[in-house]
Amino acid sequence: MPQIITDTPHLRIGFLPLSDAAPLVVADRLGFFARQGLRVSLVSTSAWAALRDRLLYGALDGSHLLYPMPIAAAVGAGQTQRRLLVACGLGQNGNTLTLSHAVADALGLGAPPVGAAAFARVARQRLVEGRRLRLGIVHAYSTHGYLLRQWLVAAGLDPEHDVALEVVPPPLVGHELAAGSLDGFCAGEPWGSQAVLSGAGRIALGSGSIWPDHPEKLLVFTRDGVARDAAAVVAATAATIEAAEWLDAPDHAAEAAAMMAAVFPDLNPRAVAAGFAGTVPLPGGGTTALSHPMRFAAAVRPDPAQARLWLHQMRRWGHVPERATDSAALAPFANDLWSRAMVQLGRPVAAPAFSSLPEA
Numbered sequence: 001m002p003q004i005i006t007d008t009p010h011l012r013i014g015f016l017p018l019s020d021a022a023p024l025v026v027a028d029r030l031g032f033f034a035r036q037g038l039r040v041s042l043v044s045t046s047a048w049a050a051l052r053d054r055l056l057y058g059a060l061d062g063s064h065l066l067y068p069m070p071i072a073a074a075v076g077a078g079q080t081q082r083r084l085l086v087a088c089g090l091g092q093n094g095n096t097l098t099l100s101h102a103v104a105d106a107l108g109l110g111a112p113p114v115g116a117a118a119f120a121r122v123a124r125q126r127l128v129e130g131r132r133l134r135l136g137i138v139h140a141y142s143t144h145g146y147l148l149r150q151w152l153v154a155a156g157l158d159p160e161h162d163v164a165l166e167v168v169p170p171p172l173v174g175h176e177l178a179a180g181s182l183d184g185f186c187a188g189e190p191w192g193s194q195a196v197l198s199g200a201g202r203i204a205l206g207s208g209s210i211w212p213d214h215p216e217k218l219l220v221f222t223r224d225g226v227a228r229d230a231a232a233v234v235a236a237t238a239a240t241i242e243a244a245e246w247l248d249a250p251d252h253a254a255e256a257a258a259m260m261a262a263v264f265p266d267l268n269p270r271a272v273a274a275g276f277a278g279t280v281p282l283p284g285g286g287t288t289a290l291s292h293p294m295r296f297a298a299a300v301r302p303d304p305a306q307a308r309l310w311l312h313q314m315r316r317w318g319h320v321p322e323r324a325t326d327s328a329a330l331a332p333f334a335n336d337l338w339s340r341a342m343v344q345l346g347r348p349v350a351a352p353a354f355s356s357l358p359e360a
Contacts, residue, residue, distance in 0.1 A: 020090055026247060051065070052069060063220055089216075114205055135148065208293070
């Protein structure tokens, strides 16, 4: 059989099965990558550490990553030091804190959000009873972990001693909650909504209640990959930005949820749809709207100022080597790829306003 030769650039882009991977899935399904002259293979992986390693060691050209992960890679936090380049943001908000029924009952939890002070009372009672509440987070250097720590500190709790934070891959958090191995978890949708609809727990709050409109995920490439074919990386970035804009149109929510349902074939379709509707399900039926739902287009500019806020949290909790400089840690956020993609799309290159993480 003759070999088929094509000059069309081919990129392998990894993602975790999360609702905020939608810009990548939509860009593929609606032909935005193809319109930019690209062939893209989307590769699903179940854990952030595995996804990071596949990117760092060349099995992927680009990847969906948590905002703090390029910082960690740049300074060698917990891994070999590598230089990644951020192409664009993928989403803001989109995580939920989901609690077991036992904890929710102790809180008297109705519709979210629950107050940090009420949660602290339950956590302290558990300490009196001789055990810490076990809360799942999805990666050691995750937005979820830093947001949860901030929320706990605001209530007067010590996140390192008064609760136990345990790393669990997103697709497994609901299983661990149902099995009683966790008392709660903070993870990206649709995993919180799925836990509610499967009867495993109840959603206490959305992460936007802790930091309104916080930056959450990124599209990231290796420095070597950009050097090999910068034009292809810029084209992929442009297609992803187009998809983010498409996703934020209110009349596209149902279509987006239907596309993403294929990423989660074993999940309740209502769980997948909830995030795109800006809601979370309630036990026994019904939904409630989140004050700060998952959004996409407003997040596409990877903001160094917001990255600096995540870096501050990483330093606060001892997750960055003392020798690491701010300039080295924030080097992945140069914004050249985003700027070039915006020019390619004919969009204005301007810095939007952003919110800050409340102090605690």
